Structures are given as C-alpha cells and as structure tokens.
Amino acid sequence: MNGSAPGTVATTPAPSGPDGGAQATDVDRLRALQRRRPFGVWFKDKGWRHLVGIAVTLFAIFPLLYVLSAAFNSTGTLVGSNALFSRIDFGNFTELFNNPSRPYARWFVNTMVVGVVTSAATVFLGAMAAYAFSRMRFKGRRIGLLSLLLLQMFPQLLAVVAIFLLLSGISEVIPALGLGSQLGLIMVYLGGALGVNTYLMYGFFNTVPQSLDEAAKIDGASHTQIFFGIIMRLVTPILAVVGLLSFIAISGEFVIASVVLTDPESQTLAVGLYSFVAQQRSENWGVFAAGAVLAAVPVMALFLYLQRYIVSGLTQGSVKG
Amino acid sequence: MTDTELRQAGTPSAAKGTATAPDGAPGRPGKKRRCFGPDTTKGTVAKIVLLSLVDALAVYVLMMLFLSQSWGALAVSSAVVLAINWIYLRKGGLPAKYLAPGVLFLLVFQVFVVLFSGYIAFTNYGDGHNSTKDDAIAAIQLTAQKRVPDSPAYKAAVLAKDNSFYLLFTDPDGKASLGNTETPLEEVPDAGTDSAGKANAVDGYRTLTFQEIVANQQSILAITVPVSDDPADGTLRTADGSNAYQFQPALTYDAAADTFTDTESGAVYRDNGKGAFADANGETLTTGWKIDVGMENFARAFTDPSLRGPLFGVILWTFTFAIASVALTFALGLFLAITFNREDLRGKKVYRILMILPYAFPAFLSGLVWSGILNPQFGWLNQTLLGGATIGWLTEPTLAKISVLVVNLWLGFPYMFLVCTGALQSLPTELDEAARMDGAGPWRVFRSIKLPLLLVSIAPLLISSFAFNFNNFNVIFMLTGGGPRFADTDRDIGATDILITLVYKVAFGQGTGRDYGLASALAIIIFIIVATVSAISFKQTKALEDVNS
Numbered sequence: 021m022n023g024s025a026p027g028t029v030a031t032t033p034a035p036s037g038p039d040g041g042a043q044a045t046d047v048d049r050l051r052a053l054q055r056r057r058p059f060g061v062w063f064k065d066k067g068w069r070h071l072v073g074i075a076v077t078l079f080a081i082f083p084l085l086y087v088l089s090a091a092f093n094s095t096g097t098l099v100g101s102n103a104l105f106s107r108i109d110f111g112n113f114t115e116l117f118n119n120p121s122r123p124y125a126r127w128f129v130n131t132m133v134v135g136v137v138t139s140a141a142t143v144f145l146g147a148m149a150a151y152a153f154s155r156m157r158f159k160g161r162r163i164g165l166l167s168l169l170l171l172q173m174f175p176q177l178l179a180v181v182a183i184f185l186l187l188s189g190i191s192e193v194i195p196a197l198g199l200g201s202q203l204g205l206i207m208v209y210l211g212g213a214l215g216v217n218t219y220l221m222y223g224f225f226n227t228v229p230q231s232l233d234e235a236a237k238i239d240g241a242s243h244t245q246i247f248f249g250i251i252m253r254l255v256t257p258i259l260a261v262v263g264l265l266s267f268i269a270i271s272g273e274f275v276i277a278s279v280v281l282t283d284p285e286s287q288t289l290a291v292g293l294y295s296f297v298a299q300q301r302s303e304n305w306g307v308f309a310a311g312a313v314l315a316a317v318p319v320m321a322l323f324l325y326l327q328r329y330i331v332s333g334l335t336q337g338s339v340k341g
Numbered sequence: 342m343t344d345t346e347l348r349q350a351g352t353p354s355a356a357k358g359t360a361t362a363p364d365g366a367p368g369r370p371g372k373k374r375r376c377f378g379p380d381t382t383k384g385t386v387a388k389i390v391l392l393s394l395v396d397a398l399a400v401y402v403l404m405m406l407f408l409s410q411s412w413g414a415l416a417v418s419s420a421v422v423l424a425i426n427w428i429y430l431r432k433g434g435l436p437a438k439y440l441a442p443g444v445l446f447l448l449v450f451q452v453f454v455v456l457f458s459g460y461i462a463f464t465n466y467g468d469g470h471n472s473t474k475d476d477a478i479a480a481i482q483l484t485a486q487k488r489v490p491d492s493p494a495y496k497a498a499v500l501a502k503d504n505s506f507y508l509l510f511t512d513p514d515g516k517a518s519l520g521n522t523e524t525p526l527e528e529v530p531d532a533g534t535d536s537a538g539k540a541n542a543v544d545g546y547r548t549l550t551f552q553e554i555v556a557n558q559q560s561i562l563a564i565t566v567p568v569s570d571d572p573a574d575g576t577l578r579t580a581d582g583s584n585a586y587q588f589q590p591a592l593t594y595d596a597a598a599d600t601f602t603d604t605e606s607g608a609v610y611r612d613n614g615k616g617a618f619a620d621a622n623g624e625t626l627t628t629g630w631k632i633d634v635g636m637e638n639f640a641r642a643f644t645d646p647s648l649r650g651p652l653f654g655v656i657l658w659t660f661t662f663a664i665a666s667v668a669l670t671f672a673l674g675l676f677l678a679i680t681f682n683r684e685d686l687r688g689k690k691v692y693r694i695l696m697i698l699p700y701a702f703p704a705f706l707s708g709l710v711w712s713g714i715l716n717p718q719f720g721w722l723n724q725t726l727l728g729g730a731t732i733g734w735l736t737e738p739t740l741a742k743i744s745v746l747v748v749n750l751w752l753g754f755p756y757m758f759l760v761c762t763g764a765l766q767s768l769p770t771e772l773d774e775a776a777r778m779d780g781a782g783p784w785r786v787f788r789s790i791k792l793p794l795l796l797v798s799i800a801p802l803l804i805s806s807f808a809f810n811f812n813n814f815n816v817i818f819m820l821t822g823g824g825p826r827f828a829d830t831d832r833d834i835g836a837t838d839i840l841i842t843l844v845y846k847v848a849f850g851q852g853t854g855r856d857y858g859l860a861s862a863l864a865i866i867i868f869i870i871v872a873t874v875s876a877i878s879f880k881q882t883k884a885l886e887d888v889n890s
Contacts, residue, residue: 069680073692076677079751080696086721087710098719145443152439161436171451173808173875177841178864179454181848181857182461186454193405193414211450214443240378243435272703275814275841279849290705294819297709305713312706323701324694 090309098305112310124311126285127292130202131271131315134288138206139267142213143259149214150221151247155233165222171215176208177275183208184279205280209270216269217262224258225251257329264326268319289315377435392429396422421445455868462861463633465616468854470629474612477630478594481601481618484628486565486588489575496539497585499554499561500546506557508566510577510585511540519543520566526577554582592626601626638862651827651834652843659839662745662817663810667803669750674757675795678765679787700755708819711748715820736825738836745837749816753806764798765791804878808871812841840867 059067090101094111116124152158153165176183184199187208191198198204232254233246241249252259274290281287287295293315297308323330380388399422406415425445428437464470472480496511500519507521509532517532517540533542542548554561565576568587575589592601592610601610601618610618610626617629642652677696681689699707714721715734723730734744768791776786817823823838823846833846840863848860 066683066686069683069686070688072677072680073688073696076673076754077692077695080699080755083707083710083714083751084698084702086714087706090713098713098716099724101713102719102721102725145446148439149443152436156436156439158436164440170875171447173805173871174451174455174868175809175812176451176454177812177814178844178867179451179458180845181860181864182454182457183450184848185461185466185857186457189414193409193411194402207446208450210443210446211454212447214447215451218443237377242380242384243377244380244384246377247439268701268703272705272815274705274818275845290703294705294709298822308709309713312710316702316706319703320698320701327694327697 087309087312090306091313092310093306096306097303101305101309112306113314115307116310116314121284122292122296123285124292124314127287127289128314130281130286131288131290132318134202134206134209134277135267135271138209138270139263141206141210142217142266143263145210145213146217146221146262147252147255147259148247149218150225151251153218153222154225155230155251165219168215168218172219176212180275180279183276187280199280200282200286202281202286205277208276208280209273213266217266221255221258221262224255228254260326260329264322264330268323271319388429392426395425399425458861458864461857462638462865463635464631464858465629465634465637466631466858466861467856469627470616470631470858472630474630477628480628481592481626482590482594485590485592485626486576486578487591487605489587489589492587495577495585495587497579497583498539498541499549499579499582500543501549501553502546506549506561506564507546508561508564508577508579508585509540509543509546510566511538519546520577521564522566525567525570549582551582558582634858638858639866641859642862642866647830647832651830651832651838654827654836655834655838655840655843658742658837659811662742662749662813662839663807665746666749666753666810666813667806669746670753670757670806671761671799671803673750673754674759675761677754677758678761682762682765696758697755699751700759704752705815705819707752708748708816711744711751712820715744733825735821738825741821741825741837745817745820748820749810749813752816753810757806760799760802761795764795767798768794800881801879804875807878808875811839811871811874812867813839814841814845817842818845840870 086101086104089104091112092108092110093101093103093106094109094115095101095107096112096115116122153161187197187199187204189198190204191200195201196203197207228251232250233241236246236250271288272290273288274294277288278291278294281291284292284295289311293308293311296304296311399418403415403418403422406418425441428434428441493513495513498509500507500509505521505523507519507524509517509519509529510526511517511534515538516528517530517534518526518528519532520526529540529543531544532540535541549557561582562578562580565578565588567576568574575587577585577587579585589604591604593604594601599612602608603610608620610620613619613623613625615629615634616632617625619625641648643649681692683689712735717723717731717733717736720734722734723732733740735741772790772794773786776790781789817837817839821835821837823833823842824835825837826833826835833850834843838846844860844863844867847856847863849855
C-alpha cells in the first residue's frame with residue numbers, strides 16, 4: 021500500500037500562493053504547465069486516485085443499486101431481480117402494503133415510534149448527565165466517568181437472556197411494561213442511554229466556555245435556566261449527532277427487539293422484515309426489496325442531511341480520543 | 342428546586358452536598374462563592390407536576406407488586422421510590438438531580454441484567470426447568486394424562502362467555518355438564534339440546550360455530566376440565582370439539598415420599614437432585630424445575646462432545662472475525678483517506694458522499710441484501726456476473742467466512758475513512774515538510790511519521806471497533822445465520838457463528854430446547870474476554886487521561 025502522495029511541490033499547483041504581482045504570472049505558468057502535462061505524470065499524481073475512487077464507489081453503491089432495482093422489478097423472485105433495471109414498476113410496493121399477515125405499515129410506524137422516543141430520551145438523559153459531569157465537581161465524579169467509559173464496552177445484547185427473563189417477570193405484575201410491549205423495549209434501550217453517549221457529549225460540553233454560565237449565574241439564573249437556556253442551545257450539533265446515531269442504532273436493533281416483541285402487530289422493521297425474508301427468501305425478494313428501500317430512505321436521508329455534523333462529531337471523538 | 346447550590350470551578354471539594362447556605366452568605370471569608378439563582382415559579386411547578394406523575398406511577402407499581410406478593414421486588418422498588426423523592430425534594434445534591442434518571446435506567450437494564458446473567462449462568466434455567474418444584478409437580482399431574490380405559494364417550498359443544506371458552510358435555514345418559522380449565526365440571530339441568538339429544542346451549546353463553554371452533558382450535562384443545570377439585574380424579578378433554586373423553590393422571594404423586602409412580606408400569610420416579618424426576622434407569626420426566634447447578638454450564642461448554650469442538654471453532658472464528666474486520670476496514674479506510682487527502686482533487690466531494698452511503702444504510706438490511714446477491718443458486722453474483730456458476734459463497738465454510746468479512750468490510754470502511762480523514766487533517770503539515778527536507782520519501786514519511794501519529798488518536802477507536810465487531814450480531818445472523826452448520830454436532834452451530842449468535846441460538850433458537858443457563862454461561866465468557874482485551878489495550882492508550890482532567 022504505497023499510499024502517500026507521490027506528487028512533489030513542483031507538480032502541485034499552488035491554489036493559495038503568496039500574494040504579489042509576480043505571483044499571478046507564476047500561477048498562470050503553472051496552470052499552463054499543468055494543462056500540457058503528459059498523461060503519465062497526471063496519472064501518477066491524480067489519475068490513480070480517480071481509479072481508486074471509481075472502484076471503491078462501485079463497491080460501495082452496487083448493493084444499493086441492486087436492491088433499488090429489485091424493489092422496482094415486480095417479477096418478485098431473486099432470480100428475476102438479477103437483470104438490473106430491466107423493468108420499472110410499483111407492483112412490489114402495492115403488494116407490500118396489501119398483505120394483512122405482514123403488516124408492513126405497522127412495522128414502519130412502530131420503528132419510528134420506538135426510534136424517535138428512545139433517541140429523544142437518550143439525548144435528554146445523556147445531556148443531563150454530561151452537564152453534571154462537565155459543570156459540577158462532586159464525589160464519585162471520576163469513578164462515574166470511568167465506569168461509563170468501561171460500560172460502553174459491553175453492549176446490552178450480551179445480557180439478552182437476563183433482559184428476557186426480567187421482562188417476563190415484569191409482565192406478570194405489570195403487563196404494559198413487560199414482554200410484547202414497546203414501552204418495555206424502550207425502557208430496556210434507555211438502559212444503554214448513558215453508557216454510549218455521555219462520554220461523547222461530555223467532551224463537547226467541555227468546549228463550551230465556563231464563563232458563560234458564570235455570567236448567567238451572576239445575573240441570577242438558576243441551574244435549570246443555564247442548562248436549558250444556554251448549554252443546550254450551544255451544544256445542538258452534538259445533540260443532533262447523538263440523536264441520529266442512537267436513532268440509527270435503535271431502528272436497526274434486532275436481538276433484543278426480536279426477543280421482546282413477539283406479536284407481529286407490535287414488531288419493528290428489523291424483526292418483521294427478517295422473519296418475512298427468513299421464511300421464503302427467494303420467492304418474496306421483490307417485496308422485501310421494496311420494504312428495504314422504504315425502510316432505508318428516512319434513515320439515509322437524515323444521515324446525509326446531518327452528514328456534516330456527524331462527520332465532525334466522529335472526527336472530534338477520534339482526535340480527542 | 343430551591344437549592345442555592347454553590348460551586349467553585351475546579352475545586353472538587355466545593356460541592357459535597359453541604360452547600361445549602363442561603364443567598365450565598367460567605368461561610369469562610371476570603372473565598373469567592375458563586376451561586377445559582379433561585380428557581381423560577383414555572384420551574385418549581387414543573388418539578389412538582391413531574392414528580393407527582395412519577396410518584397403516581399410508582400404507587401400503582403407498588404400496589405401491583407403488593408397484590409402479586411413479590412416481596413423482594415416490592416422492597417427494592419419502595420427503596421428506589423424513596424430515593425428518587427429524597428434526591429429531588431432535598432436542598433443541594435444538585436449533581437444527583439441531573440444524573441438520577443439516566444443512572445436508574447443504567448442500573449436496572451445494564452448493570453442489574455449483567456449480574457442477573459451471572460446468576461442464570463449457574464442455574465439450569467431453560468425449557469423444562471423454568472419454575473419452582475411445586476409448579477413442576479402440578480404441571481406433571483396436569484399434563485401426564487391418559488385416557489381412562491373403557492371410559493364412556495361424551496358429546497361436547499364449545500361455548501363462549503366473556504372471552505373465555507367453556508366445554509359443554511353430554512354423558513351417555515343424556516346429562517349435561519359445563520366447565521373449563523379454571524372451573525371444575527358442574528351439572529347444568531336446563532341446557533338446550535339438539536335433535537340428537539346433545540346439549541348445545543346454555544343461557545348466558547354463546548355457542549361457537551364450526552368455523553369459530555376451527556379458528557380457535559389451539560385454545561380449545563388446551564381446555565382440560567377437572568372432573569372434581571381433586572386432580573387425581575382426572576379431567577375431560579376434547580380432541581375435535583364434538584367428542585370428549587375422560588383422562589386420568591398417568592403418574593400419581595406421593596407427597597410423603599416425594600415420588601411419582603406410573604399407574605401402568607409401576608415405575609417410581611424420584612427427585613434426582615438435578616431438577617427433575619428420574620426413574621431407576623435415569624429416564625427423566627420432561628417437566629423439571631430450576632435449581633442451582635454451580636459450574637456445570639461452564640463445565641458442559643468445554644467437555645460436552647457435541648459442544649466442545651464447535652465451541653472452540655466458534656471462539657477462534659470470533660477472534661479472527663473481529664481482528665480481521667478491524668484490520669481490513671482500517672486498512673481500506675486509511676488508504677482511501679490518504680488517497681483523497683488532496684485539496685485539489687476534482688470530484689472529491691462526490692466520491693466521499695457515495696462512499697459513505699453503506700454507513701448510512703441500515704446494517705440489518707445490508708446483511709439481508711448481500712445474502713440475496715451472494716445466494717448460491719439464484720444470486721446475482723453467480724447468475725449474472727459469473728454466468729450461472731454454482732459457487733457456494735454462503736454454504737461452503739471457508740467461502741462463507743470470506744463473504745462475511747467482505748460484507749463487513751463494505752459496512753465498516755466508510756466509518757474508518759471518515760475517522761482517518763479527520764485525524765489526518767489534524768496532523769501538523771510542518772512535520773511532513775520537515776521530513777521531506779531531510780530527504781524522506783513518501784513511504785518513509787507515511788511509515789515513520791504519519792502512521793505513528795495517527796495511531797495515537799485512532800487506537801482507542803480501533804479498540805472500540807474490535808469490541809463492536811466481537812459482538813457484531815447483525816451481519817452474521819442476517820447474512821448466513823451462522824451457517825453452514827458443522828457436521829460433527831447435532832446442535833445448530835455453524836462455521837460463521839460467533840459467540841453472540843451462538844448465545845442467541847442456544848437461548849432462543851428454533852428446534853432445540855431453550856437453554857438459558859448455558860446461554861448465560863457463554864455470555865459471561867464473552868464478558869470476560871471483552872473485559873480482558875479492553876483492559877489491556879486501554880492501559881496502553883491515553884484514553885483514560887481525559888477523565889482525570
């Protein structure tokens with residue numbers, strides 16, 4: 021992997037050269053040089069990057085094109101979906117919503133409800149904890165942060181058996197919070213709210229200058245006013261990132277959801293679509309593809325819309341380590 | 342909240358809960374104190390409303406717990422409710438007010454369930470062993486039923502009242518009686534009859550039509566009507582909704598000796614100390630009860646011949662999968678980051694957006710979509726690209742492993758690409774220039790300068806990525822389901838199974854019985870492995886330093 025740039029200073033056009041009258045001609049000369057550059061030099065400098073880019077892009081988007089094509093191809097079977105974009109119609113989509121044994125619309129709504137409620141609550145709980153850790157000094161603060169950092173190593177799905185038994189115990193006392201209830205599932209998910217996100221938020225909260233809350237305090241603001249009125253507004257980017265990441269994680273979560281939600285009417289997309297495909301993978305392929313496209317569109321749209329925030333959130337996490 | 346909380350930035354000793362001095366009156370002279378202002382009326386009202394809602398819910402839960410006589414749970418819940426009220430009603434203790442809700446969920450659904458897993462791992466909890474011994478004895482008496490020889494045939498009709506089903510029997514003499522599983526048989530003298538003399542209607546009950554009987558077959562077949570209050574007298578049951586026969590327990594329980602006796606063969610079943618009744622030959626009754634078995638689940642995992650070999654294979658593959666996934670995604674991600682780390686590359690943004698699409702696509706769908714592409718018989722890869730080949734991408738053990746890794750590379754490289762790009766851009770450019778001045782070639786610059794600096798900031802992410810992939814359930818389960826299955830075991834374990842999919846299959850798999858004890862033991866093994874790996878690797882990184890600041 022000879023990854024580093026082989027280009028030298030000479031072949032790199034200077035986009036922001038030093039100022040001065042003579043420089044303008046320099047830049048022009050460089051540009052002319054670049055235009056006349058032989059193909060070999062161009063390829064060694066940049067061309068191979070485009071080749072890599074095209075190859076990886078194909079690898080990245082092919083499965084997506086494939087599922088898109090299958091969704092609009094009402095032949096419906098796995099074999100029939102192989103000829104990409106050979107026909108385009110909406111047969112699979114109408115079929116998708118017209119089968120009572122497979123309540124796709126309900127799955128979709130369930131996923132949205134569970135995902136939105138959980139991620140909103142996660143953001144709120146995480147922000148409160150991050151505020152406490154970032155702005156207050158108290159006994160056990162260091163231990164608390166340390167335990168959160170370690171806890172995020174252990175995903176909840178490891179304890180899926182215990183969660184199942186705990187919820188079946190709960191459903192004997194309060195059926196509304198036990199097995200088969202989405203409220204119960206949301207509560208389970210909230211157990212993971214602090215572990216994953218607090219640390220990320222804590223880092224971001226620390227970048228908001230303390231002098232802002234000091235000033236507000238002098239003006240007589242209460243701690244809730246500072247939290248909701250000042251801090252929460254200044255950390256909106258990280259709230260968006262955490263909310264979106266937890267929405268993506270929750271809407272794709274399969275293990276716990278499949279154990280808790282047993283009734284098809286209450287299931288989420290991950291559980292419903294899986295059980296649908298697991299039974300007859302090749303016959304129902306077109307309908308599954310249609311369902312997959314509809315399920316992926318909101319998540320992907322949201323992701324691309326908030327892409328800038330997410331990328332900065334991720335890199336910040338990485339650079340701060 | 343009427344706290345007048347005081348805090349001094351940077352001095353950990355300032356807020357230890359003693360901070361209740363009103364209007365910031367200076368306690369110790371010479372120290373500056375800054376106070377939060379008093380709460381607004383709106384805030385106080387909101388707090389009271391929220392707290393009373395929580396308390397109302399809590400009272401309901403406590404009442405339900407009281408009614409179901411779960412004393413342990415009741416005691417713990419009461420303590421939690423009291424603690425919550427104390428936290429929010431007292432003055433001071435501000436950090437607790439912000440931390441309590443999240444920590445409560447964390448303690449119950451992350452910390453407690455882990456400890457609970459630890460407990461389950463030392464029991465034989467699972468199918469046939471999921472209740473107390475008393476429950477098991479009652480269940481055996483109810484289920485081990487045989488038709489009483491030469492007993493009369495009854496005619497039966499199915500009635501419904503308040504959403505529960507009843508059976509109406511007509512004995513050979515024409516007497517009608519009614520009952521269901523909960524209500525023992527009772528004679529109904531004034532039942533309506535059809536032309537054949539079969540009772541089919543009772544006032545206040547609705548008679549089910551044939552279609553309704555078919556639709557509710559399951560629950561109707563499950564009805565066993567006790568002939569009297571004594572279970573030894575036997576029960577009446579129907580197999581088709583129109584005829585019924587008398588059944589008697591095939592096993593009688595002797596409470597004094599704690600044994601079951603088979604009424605026909607005379608075999609005696611005793612408590613075998615392993616949570617089941619067994620006869621002299623070691624044959625056990627299917628219904629047992631939950632007991633503590635000590636280390637047996639762990640011992641079984643490493644000694645049972647149908648489990649030992651596959652389990653070692655699974656552990657080895659779990660490590661291979663996790664390490665290879667991290668290595669591959671990081672290598673590709675870093676390579677791409679370096680390739681596109683050029684300000685002047687045309688179309689850079691387009692490449693970037695297209696390349697992070699797999700990261701935005703829901704992971705569980707990716708596995709399913711790829712399973713279609715790679716399907717050996719009908720998939721696109723074999724059919725279209727390879728012109729009708731029948732290569733077992735998902736059915737041949739080695740190829741299936743490679744396929745899983747490729748799909749996981751597809752899922753994971755965009756993340757590494759983004760992260761490496763960020764880290765690369767934060768490196769100071771002077772270093773690069775200085776090295777070039779000293780005559781270092783591009784490879785040398787990368788190898789000796791950029792990579793070590795990158796690893797400092799990326800290493801913690803690689804560790805988290807390892808921990809994530811170690812338990813990457815979705816990609817395995819959706820793509821191969823763990824298959825192809827090992828030939829040397831009758832259990833549902835396959836070549837691409839990782840530990841977490843094995844846990845899921847053992848606990849909730851189809852076909853074989855659920856074994857919660859063994860599944861939890863396997864989960865505990867995962868815990869130990871992940872904890873060890875992350876403890877060692879975090880020691881090597883500077884991640885923990887941040888916490889101390």
